[in-house]
Amino acid sequence: MTQRDEADGPGDGLRDRALRVLRTLVGRDDADFHPGQFEAIEALVAKGRRTLVVQRTGWGKSAVYFVASLLLRAQGAGPTLLVSPLLALMRDQVAAAARAGVRAVAINSANRLEWDEVHAALEADAADVVLISPERLTNPGFREQHLPELLARTGLLVVDEAHCISDWGHDFRPDYRRIASLIDELPASVPVLATTATANARVVRDIEEQLGTDVLTLRGALGRESLRLGVLALPDAGHRLAWLLAHLEGLPGSGIIYTLTVSAAEDTARILAEAGHRVLAYTGKTDTAEREQAEQLLKDNQVKALVATSALGMGFDKPDLGFVVHLGAPSSPVAYYQQVGRAGRGTANADVLLLPGPEDRDIWRYFATASMPDEGRANAVTAALSEAGRPLSTVALESLVELRRTQLELLLKVLAVDGAVERVGGGWQATGVPWQYDGERYARIAEARVAEQDSMVVYEETAGCRMEYITSVLDDETAAPCGRCDNCAGRWFPDDVDPSLLERAGAKLRHAGVPIEPRAQWPSGMEKLGVRVKGRISAEEQLAEGRALARLTDLGYGGPLRELFASGAPDTEVPPALARACVELLAAWAQGDSSTGPWSGAGRPAAVVSVPSATRPRLVDSLARGIAQVGRLPYLGSLERTDAARPGQGGGNSAFRLAGVWEAFDVGPHLREALAGVAGQPVLLVDDLVDSRWTATVAGRLLRREGAGAVLPLALAQAG
Incomplete structure (x- = not known):
């Protein structure tokens, strides 16, 4: 500290130094702090406090942590560890740091900067800021081999977009909840800064709790005059x-x-x-x-x-x-x-x-319910890992619990944060720590989301x-x-x-046809579910590429299809507008495109067969008969539904979805006799809704084993 600093007092001297750094960073001699910026810098640099900054977008939160980082570095502190949620954000932050003369390196799943280079930069004291994604905190190799070294060197921890910490935030990410334990591992002398532009009072309280005690919250006006x-x-x-x-x-x-x-x-x-x-x-x-x-x-x-x-x-x-x-x-x-x-x-x-x-x-x-942990499925995951007695990969777990990959990965992160499971070399394992479903907390979250x-x-x-x-x-x-x-x-x-543009937009939205890609591979671990298939699906049993009228999420036909498939909607004949759209779809399919040609290269269907629907038999039957009549094709009837179907939870993963329909259908004597009349010729397989594609795959496999040629699936809707 200079004599002038001592005379002016530590606050005044710090402000002068901070202002010089700010002006160097932005390249303007007249730059000054916005209200609240220096207060945050002072709390971090002079007082080592844990600080939460809630300020509108564009206010200059990055200036706070860049200035604080350089001031702390000048005092002999180690580099700043910046937890940043998105690759795009990391790219912008590294670029902004370079323009400001701040030496920044990033560690994430997409960049090519290996840990050895980061380690070398740390050893040479040539890194002012190290950016990591929150997902790196779950990587066992990084957590065990590299994180301790980073934490030992860290001079400042910054949590950017800190609303992600909160269950109540709009972008809840379980990996962010690990930051609370990360803070606990830091020496008490290391300051912590959390920043966000979007947090209401509930989210602020949640972030403050996870930052620890004696948190200074600096909150500015959110109104944007521009x-x-x-x-x-x-x-x-x-x-x-x-x-x-x-x-x-x-x-x-x-x-x-x-x-x-x-x-x-x-x-x-x-x-x-x-x-x-x-x-x-x-x-x-x-x-x-x-x-x-x-x-x-x-x-x-x-x-x-x-x-x-x-x-x-x-x-x-x-x-x-x-x-x-x-x-x-x-x-x-x-x-x-x-x-x-x-x-x-x-x-x-x-x-x-x-x-x-x-x-x-x-x-x-849909999105609100998809991200909420389910008690039964969570217990199934912990039980499967406990019974295995060894680490299991996500793929191996899929054959044991009925969850799609993205849902399973999200649930594993939640369980890991709660301490019930941990990611290790070779996959995931149970920790032995009992896990209790906090129904009250999730009910509060669900209630808050409805209110929002x-x-x-x-x-x-x-x-x-x-x-x-x-x-x-x-x-x-x-x-x-x-x-x-x-x-x-x-x-x-x-x-x-x-009106003319409305007609044009309507015509574009009514553009029908979403490819139904054939399944080419059986899911892993099917033998554990009693289905003895593995590897590639043989060419003799595969479907041809099919068509769905539209996805349920589409802008055009998605609306009427969502109404048709809504929970509690009656089973009716196919609405005339959708029937006409299917005819147009078939006409376009018959003309083909440059990639597959007419009828996906399989040839014109010689007959129509339908899938027996458990929930909408009238809808499927009317669609199949209508298509057969318009196309002047014989309708051979429907496959039979057996008593062996094992319906699982909606939205389960591929292995469970396949197991659920593996023995669900049979070719009855009437259909078998009718198929003999079109042996070796293409068949159109009609269903109402395609989701996992395993129903069509299993049904098509049966038809091909009965002598049908190519099987082309056609559905009103595709989920997703």
Whole structure:
């Protein structure tokens, strides 16, 4: 400390040094701290406190941890350990650090930077910030071999997007809950910073509890003066797409169009691109390299918009992003504020428009229930691991518990955080620690999520200021009318829908046909379930590529199909509109495409056979008979349903789904005789809904063993 520092006092001297670092980082001699920034830096550097910063997007949370890191490094502290949730966010953070003269390295599943290089940088004291993903905390090799060394060197721990810690947050990730134990392993002298732009009072309390005692929470106003909010309620997906076709180019600059599902993003991007708009789809299924390229094209204003799911969210930084449009509302004000916060970070004006859909609540309900642990399945997992007495891979576990891969992996993470299982070399093993299902906690979470969904509906329907409402729901005590939104200043966006564009959008949405890819491989571990198959499915027993009219999540036929397959919906004959769509689908299938040719290269079907439906026999029978009549094909009847079917829990994994239908069907004498008349010729196999594809695979295998040629599955809907 200099004599001037001593004379001015430690706080004044620290502020001077911090300001010099800030100005060096941003490259401006007139830069100064926003209210709250220095207070956070002071708490970390001078007092070693655990600090939570809740500030709006674009406020400068990264400046806090970069400045604090360099100040602590100057005092002889080790590098900052920064837990960051997304690869896109990591890329931006590393790039921002380099521009600011901060030496940063990242450790994640996608980069090529090996631990040896990180270790060398640490040994040479050449790393100021080390970024890791929360998922690395579950990796046994990293946790046992490398994490102790990192923690021993760490001078500051930063948890970015800290709402992910919380069960109550909109982006709950079990791996984040490990951070509480990570904090416990740190020396008490190491300061901890948690940052987020999106946390209501419940989430703040939850984060504070996990950070420990004596937490300093610095919370600022969340209102964004640059954003102009609006809501436009239109009847259906066709009207929403027609509005975009007409008005997308009129939106300022370049931006993001958010959708709730992958299929909606892909369909919207395709329709807009075919109309000449410069757009790209961006979803969780997009290849990593394609994602990076799409992000850069948007940053360079080479595309008008990315049509994205929530995969494009936290940390994506384009200061001049001009607009955000939502086709369908996110399930909570927290999630909505997070996404609209991408816009207007470095500009005076940006437009934010929500086009809600009647299907929103169904989609919210699906995702909410999919992420909640199930007591029975959790107990099945712990029991299977205990009985095995050795580590089991996820693949091996799939043959023992009826869970899909993604659900199983999520549940294992929850159980690991709760201490009931642990990931080790070779897979997962039980720890012997008893696990109790906290039904009360999950009931509270479910109740809170329903309340947040209701809040989004209120946001859509409110006659008051939209910014005031959204920030007040986030427990911002400074919430006030913005004077800019459609309710404060009047509707700022056009609300007309051109009839010709509506017809064009409707025609595009009515474009029918989703490929049903044939299964080529039997699931692993089937012998444990009493089914003696393994390896590849022989060519003589495989299905040909089939077709479904649409996915249940599609924008076009998805709506009427969701109604048709809704829980409690009556079993009826196929509705005329969907029947006509199936005829159009068959006509297009008969013409073929460049990749497979007519009828997927199998040849025109010689007959129609149906799958016996346990829940919708009338629907399937009417569809099969109608197709046979229009196509002038003989309807040979249905397979018979046996008493050996073993229906499992809905949504189970491949092994259990196959076991459940393996002996469920039989070729009765009447159908066997009819098949003899079309021996060696293609057969169309009709069903109502395709999900795992094992029903069609098993039924098709039976038909092929009875002498049928290629079996082409046709279904009204494909799940997902």
